[in-house]
Amino acid sequence: MQVQISQIQPGNNPRKYMDPGELEELTSSVRSLGILQPIVVKKAEGERFSIVAGHRRFAAAQAAGLTEVPVHIVDEDIDGDAAALAENVIRADMSPAEECNAAIHLLKRNHGDIEEVCLLLGWTRDKLTRRVALSSCSVKVREALARREIKLGIAELLASVPEQANQDKALEKIIANDLSVAEVRAFLSKLTQKLEKAIFDKTECQTCRFNTALQATLFSEVVAEDAYCTNGECFARKTEAAVRAKADTIRDDFPMVRMVGISDPETYTKLLADGSHGVGAQQCTACKQCANYGAIVWNTPGHEGEIEADICFDLDCHEKMVAAAHPVASVTTSAAATGIDPEPGDSEPLDDERESGEDPEPDATASEAGSCCGGTTAPHTGMLTNAVREYRRSVWNQAAIMTLVQNPEKGHILLLVLLSKGWNTDRLAIAETLHKYGVTGGSLDTMCATFETAEAKRKIPNLTAAAAASAVVLMSEAQVQETLRYLHPDLSEHWQINADYLKLLTKSQIEAVCEELGLRDTLPAKVFSGKKDQIISGILNAGVDFTGLVPQHMQY
Incomplete structure (x- = not known):
């Protein structure tokens, strides 16, 4: 059946991009041979028809100057969207991005019924899932894929990049530098984190689209074959939360606990009793009672969550203690020997x-x-x-x-x-x-x-x-x-060691006080192996006579 072109109007075409070169070739063919395959239409208002499938042929007929074209009229109740998508996929290399958009549209119309949409399109469930997964790409990436400016593999790789603004930035560089799929993969792989090494709970990661193991089931091109996280911001946030939780578990153990990341200043040092940087055994015990003594919980690459104890967080004081432990023999005065300016004493505060x-x-x-x-x-x-x-x-x-x-x-x-x-x-x-x-x-x-x-x-x-x-x-x-x-x-x-006092101390301070007072070796070793409350109970119930035992920091 022939219909006047003026009676035909475009329908819902899932193909948003028509390659100018291919359209010109089709136009030349139409000029020479006419429309060989009827355009699929259905009744519209009045005497008009709406295109279901054949938008490229209709455009070529218009460009060739035809006044009428052959049509095949279908039932008005037919799912035009499904028919248009299926016809485009079968007849020409429809862009995966256009297939993605159309598939999502059909899923919405069919209330997410995957089986129904697969039947309408004649697609496998796997193909539908793969096309829908491209929705993770930004609009600009999908448009570039539809215009054949990038390959499908690059679009699949960009789908793993969090934040669509970041995808758009990467897209500009990819197009400007004409990067290949392999080059894009190599660049993105540097930004991934191996999930096996993560110290946080990875339950959510098993179904996360930024897990490369899951991406491998959706795309032919992935950043990494094993389970890697491509969302560095999320990985860092969860890692920091896990490190913070680790730090909280030792708050009762040390007076000061500090998380240290790669960009944090090095305002700490290792507390040693011996060696050229040691403060001496007696002073080392005293230092462990200080509020500036504690532990570091590392948040640096490769050492996330690791705990390092025996840390001094007062560098000035530590320098003085080291100098005091290693006096210069040739100088007689203590200040000159240690290289330390004498601290001001109590200058008669009254x-x-x-x-x-x-x-x-x-x-x-x-x-x-x-x-x-x-x-x-x-x-x-x-x-x-x-x-x-x-x-x-x-x-x-x-x-x-x-x-x-x-x-x-x-x-x-x-x-x-x-x-x-x-x-x-x-x-x-x-x-x-x-x-x-x-x-x-x-x-x-x-x-x-x-x-x-x-x-x-x-x-x-x-x-x-x-x-x-x-x-x-x-x-x-x-x-x-x-x-x-x-x-x-x-x-x-007027005073002796009691529970109220010990509860104010951390585990390390309690042990240091016991060391200072000579109790460390007299108490059973198991006393110091439990939690703080257990340690306090063990010390107070060990039958120790605390008469005359006053820690140095309690003295006046």
Whole structure:
């Protein structure tokens, strides 16, 4: 049946690109021989027909100047999309990208029924799956494939690249440099990560489209034959999360745990007891009680998740400890021998009182740094964690207050010193203390007369000691430390190792304290093999007499 070209309108053509050269050849054939194979159409509105299959022949007929063409009219209920796709695939080299777009369109129309679409197209399930997989390519990549600017193998390789913007960037370079499939594969393979070496849970990876093992079931061209991940960003994110989880498992073991990646600065060093970079055995034990001692969890290529213990994160302090452990024999002074400038000692913190009556800010390192660098023989225990510092301060306060209560004369002297340094009566809580002793106020002569009696005179030392004791809690850490050095109490009479103290320490700190106090070898080895709570329970239930055992970092 012949129909006027003017009565025919284009239908839904899955072929979006017609090669100009091939179309010109077909046009020449039509001029010479006419349309040999009827165009498949179906009824449209009025007297018009809509093309189901034969868009290239119709375009060639128009270009050849024909006024009518032969047609084959099909049932209006026929699936025109399926017929058009099937006819194009059979009759000409339809682009895989165009097949992909059309197949997805049919799947949507058929509510994802793969078997139905395969029957409509006459395709195998494998072919349909492979074509649909090309939907992972960006629009620009599929358009380039449809225009024959790139080969199918390159499109398949680009489908493994995450982020379509990255595919588009790669596409520009591929076309500009006329790269082959092998060259593209070689480049992309450098960006992959072998899943076998991944330290995270790979359950999701088994069905991920960026798994090259899965890609191999979809494409003939893949970046790698084995199971590799082509989504480097996702791989790095999951690896970092796994490393972070690994770090969390040892937070109770070390005072400081740090993740270190390839771009992180090297602000750490290995803590050694012996050798040219060693700090000495005794100092090494003390260093393990420091807040800047700990472990590294590596997040560098080939070492992801590996733990390295015995790390010092204070390079300046470590340098001083190494120098102190290796003095220069020809120089007599300790500062010159170690090459270390002496640390400032406690420069009479009570003299640092300002006229305003405000306490100077507590020096975060004064009590820790002075013991080693000040020239004493005690090892340097380094920086303490805030929790241990607060606990130690409470022990110091208790020791100072109890000593003042037991030695009223020293309290009287301390009170005079505090007054001479500008401490006002409000800070010393003198008024509150007087009230407790029955002195409730009045004129100066009345209050003075109150203390004239023999009974009151006996209370004066206790009153002044109580006033001095009340000042202890208002002192800075350095001031309490200096006060204790004046009072010189035996801390072991006021405190001993207990569960509350040990819970503030990490496993490594507990072991270091036991080492320092000579308990490491007396306790059963199994005590230190469990979790922190088990270690604490084992130590406290081992029948050890802790009397007189005060760790260096608790001393004043």
